[in-house]
Amino acid sequence: MESRTKTVAILVVILSLGLAIAACGGSRPEQGITVEDLTCVWKQREDRYLQFNEDGTYRFATAVHWLDTAPLEVGQYQLEGESLTFIASNESFDCTGLRGSQAVELTEEGQLQFVLLEDECEFRGLLVLPARPWDRIEP
Numbered sequence: 249m250e251s252r253t254k255t256v257a258i259l260v261v262i263l264s265l266g267l268a269i270a271a272c273g274g275s276r277p278e279q280g281i282t283v284e285d286l287t288c289v290w291k292q293r294e295d296r297y298l299q300f301n302e303d304g305t306y307r308f309a310t311a312v313h314w315l316d317t318a319p320l321e322v323g324q325y326q327l328e329g330e331s332l333t334f335i336a337s338n339e340s341f342d343c344t345g346l347r348g349s350q351a352v353e354l355t356e357e358g359q360l361q362f363v364l365l366e367d368e369c370e371f372r373g374l375l376v377l378p379a380r381p382w383d384r385i386e387p
Contacts, residue, residue, distance in 0.1 A: 280329055282327075283304075286327065288385075289386040292379070295310045297315055297385075308320050308321040308322075320340070320342065321372065323336040323340060332349065333348070333349045334372065342372070348372050348373050350365055350373075357381075359382060361382075
């Protein structure tokens with residue numbers, strides 16, 4: 249009887265540890281970035297603002313109040329895993345009709361980080377996105 253009690257106690261401890269590890273994310277794989285993670289306004293330095301909308305559109309401007317009134321770039325984005333593709337519309341200033349792909353991730357600090365994969369638009373591909381992390385400024 250005593251060995252059965254020890255066996256049950258050991259099983260309870262093992263199951264408890266397993267549940268604690270799972271609850272803390274220890275055995276959960278990374279889920280990557282989602283559209284919900286992107287959807288907001290992001291700020292890089294004092295002069296770069298990037299807005300992602302839930303409907304798959306984005307806007308880039310050099311002042312937050314210009315996102316709606318005078319964006320430099322407007323277009324569609326597509327998120328596939330950790331690859332984000334920008335497709336600039338005809339309303340864009342520099343990248344009209346050009347596509348670009350960036351690897352995208354959320355850092356542990358909650359910042360958005362881009363790494364250039366390929367971009368037809370040099371302005372966006374080299375200067376705008378990958379330079380520094382982006383901070384969330386609006387939900």
